[in-house]
Amino acid sequence: MLSILMLIISIAVDSSEQVLRSNEPTIRDEPAVVQELPSTQTEQSETGEPTLEEKIGQLFLPTIHRVHGLLSAERNFLGKYKPCGVVLTTIIEPKAGTDLVSFVKMATAGAKLPMWIGGDLYELSKLPRGAVSRYVDIPPLLSVCANPDDEVLNRFFRVWRTYAYGLGLNFVMGPHLSLASELEGTASNLHCLGSNPNIAGEIVDSFFKLWANESLMLVPMDFPGGATNKKGVEPSVLLTPDAMLMENDLVPFSVLVKNGHPVLHVGTTLVPTIDPAGMPACVSEYVIDKLLRKQLNYGGVVIAGPLDSPEVVKYMSPSEAGIRALRVGADVLYFQGELNTVARAIDRVKYAIDTGELTQERIEESYAKVKALKDRQFAISIPKDAEKIKGEVLQKSKGDVYEDAYYIIKNSITLVRNHGDLLPLEKGSVAGIGITGAVGVQELSQALSKYHKNIAVQDMRSSFRLGYIEKFEIERAEKTVGKAPIVICIVASALRLAEQEEMVSRLKNVGSKVVAVVLGHPSALSCAKKADAILIAYAEPTSYSIAIKAVAETIVGLPAFRFRNVLAPSELYSGREYKFSLKEVVAMPAGRLPVSVGENFPEGASLSFPLEGLIRKCQWKIGDKVKFDTPEFSFSFPLPGEYTIELKVQGPDKTEKVKTFSVVVK
Incomplete structure (x- = not known):
């Protein structure tokens, strides 16, 4: 049946x-013209x-x-x-x-x-x-x-x-x-x-x-x-x-x-x-x-x-x-x-x-x-x-698929500039924030409002449909959000870059500290050259909402983190004291630039927030016995040989990660 x-x-x-759905834009199934194909006699195999x-x-x-x-x-x-x-x-x-x-x-x-x-x-x-x-x-x-x-x-x-x-x-x-x-x-x-x-x-x-x-x-x-x-x-x-x-x-x-x-x-x-x-x-x-x-x-x-x-x-x-x-x-x-x-x-x-x-x-x-x-x-x-x-x-906005997609996007966010340790903007740390751009302005404002008051916005949503930001939108942003001590400019690689570069430049010229949030391909970094801080989230336009949520958490000091591959100098010797520090091992945010964008942004580039106050817990374990619970410690390996150093870190969003390093001591 x-x-x-x-x-x-x-x-x-x-x-x-x-018609697929009555309460959404009408989508009709429009197949290519396919004519009836003549059927011909085909020799059949008698053996199967x-x-x-x-x-x-x-x-x-x-x-x-x-x-x-x-x-x-x-x-x-x-x-x-x-x-x-x-x-x-x-x-x-x-x-x-x-x-x-x-x-x-x-x-x-x-x-x-x-x-x-x-x-x-x-x-x-x-x-x-x-x-x-x-x-x-x-x-x-x-x-x-x-x-x-x-x-x-x-x-x-x-x-x-x-x-x-x-x-x-x-x-x-x-x-x-x-x-x-x-x-x-x-x-x-x-x-x-x-x-x-x-x-x-x-x-x-x-x-x-x-x-x-x-x-x-x-x-x-x-x-x-x-x-x-x-x-x-x-x-x-x-x-x-x-x-x-x-x-x-x-x-x-x-x-x-x-x-x-x-x-x-x-x-x-x-x-x-x-x-x-x-x-x-x-x-x-x-x-x-x-x-x-x-x-x-x-x-x-x-x-x-x-x-x-x-x-x-x-x-x-x-x-x-x-x-x-x-x-x-x-x-x-x-x-x-x-x-x-x-x-x-x-x-x-x-x-x-x-x-x-x-x-x-x-x-x-x-x-x-x-x-x-x-x-x-x-x-x-x-x-x-x-x-x-x-x-x-x-199709669920909550559940395993959404959580996995969000985790991937958040863990890819990359910091490539942070003059004067402008970021993160921890709760209550700034007098006012302005937000502008062609996409995600209202979503970012709503996400940041949990941590900051006095947020001004200048939405340029119509510009996304045009594919570029109009001049009057930039002028209007100067007069509104340009008065804030810190302005977040959302830059999208899906839009023409020239006007977005002008937006960042003019807001910087009025005296604001500018944070550029690049959504999409890193090529858009070229229009954020004058920004004081730059974050990148690698997302298609259809997933900007996920990216904006992840960016907001990163901006306020709840970023993802990763372990760097190098723990110590390439050569270690027994009897000498060595200093180990989270600053050398942990990168926060977690992303690294996967492509080169000009001379200023080489492939592999990544910066880290200052870790003080962001790491909730850490524990170093050398071998089976020696443990340290501080961000930094000094240690002298008593004998030559191969040692394992296990590092367990809990980040600001309570995510825990563990990394085991192997070192050879001469």
Whole structure:
């Protein structure tokens, strides 16, 4: 009965578009025009073995642009070709996602292999036409790079895992593994691994190992890197010299190859330093065959595309791109557009085999890899706790997903300037505060009002819709909040920077101490150069509310903290007295700058608040017997040897962390 009901609902979608919610901005499901595909006779195997046509279908990964049900043409396509999986683009709410997954499974009933059904988690939770999403936003990868300690990575894993299982997916297109762009004028991209390839490699190694026993498949995106080098509508371009790739852009991918990760995605980035012809990576012999297959000796499944993207179509048709990708060593051909385009590409592969342009052995080779990967993945049972995950938890403003997202954002907040120890602004420590900016002004004012009185605000909310701050807004801010002894300017990387730089400069010139709060990508640091103190929170516009709450706690002296990696001088000698201090070991706030922004803000930069009065408790333990309960102490190691020093710290928000250091004494 349930299957019949779902089929009726799906058919009904063909005849009318449905309004999603009556009390929110109207969102209509507007599918691309997909015409009925002709059905042809396909030779069936009498032994139960898949036919050649079915094997070819398993080498294609199309995209379904639906939020409700499936069109009859989409059902016809899936039923006829039975591709290896589908990429979904938008799930307006969890129930719509689980229903859509069921429709896809119904349409591909009888397929010899299970279907991959998934997408990019960040894109899936975005709603069209600016509608307000009810999802708890997933923190961007760059926020993890700002403080990749074990707890942050574990919580990041939990958020991703809850999202994927809660939406009913079995594979995820991500994460994106490109390093941050160092080119001027590129788009601010928070979905990258920062500037330090070694830290990027460590993050990838730790994060993917957490997935070892899951029935979900992660598809690492954008080999061989460079996807963040994108200006406007121009294609991304990898510019790292070939001789330097192994020590830079390829580091995170090399970690996965070494660890035997079974699938990689090759994107559409142009690779002029690798391929003399300048072809996009997904159709480049130099990238897939020579670099990935031979130099890195990668034998896993390679997903190439999207092959119907503008970057590829500039050079060849999507159908020819599919043939070329298979020739150079790709296994799965990914398309993002019309299903008719995919159908033509499938038929083109059949024709290439019939004419000898492609060998059947080449198809068999890729099919065997896809089958082996699916056999391995679907042999793992969905964990019992994952079966209990309901999609509704993704939309709660309280609960584990929200708390994990908040923890990640708060622990990424980075202090890169603090002249005169202006911060923190502890309770009652200032006579008045002004707050201005295009986003988050009212939210920050409300959060700070628990600790401070005499807060003046100048909201420039209309500027966010325009994409820039108007001149009269800056002049008005000068006359209102400019009178406060301390002014907090909220700067957003999503807005044009020139006017925000002018805002900071003019408020500084009227005599106020200026605290700049940068939301988003660190590139916006360039417009906060004249501020007395600068904090950064790495957040997308949809998660500014979480970031503002975390920033408020940090400003008033309730920041997160982390342990630095270095405890003592590199050489210690027995019989000598050494001084140990929390100032050398604890960083508060916890973040470090994951990218370089000009000469003044290098990658890895971070400052700390003065710790006096912020640390609630601390305990040092040397070996099993010696203990100290003070922020500083002196100690002489009696004998040479290896010692462990355990440090337990309770921060101002009562969070406790423990770190064990090993030192060698000569």
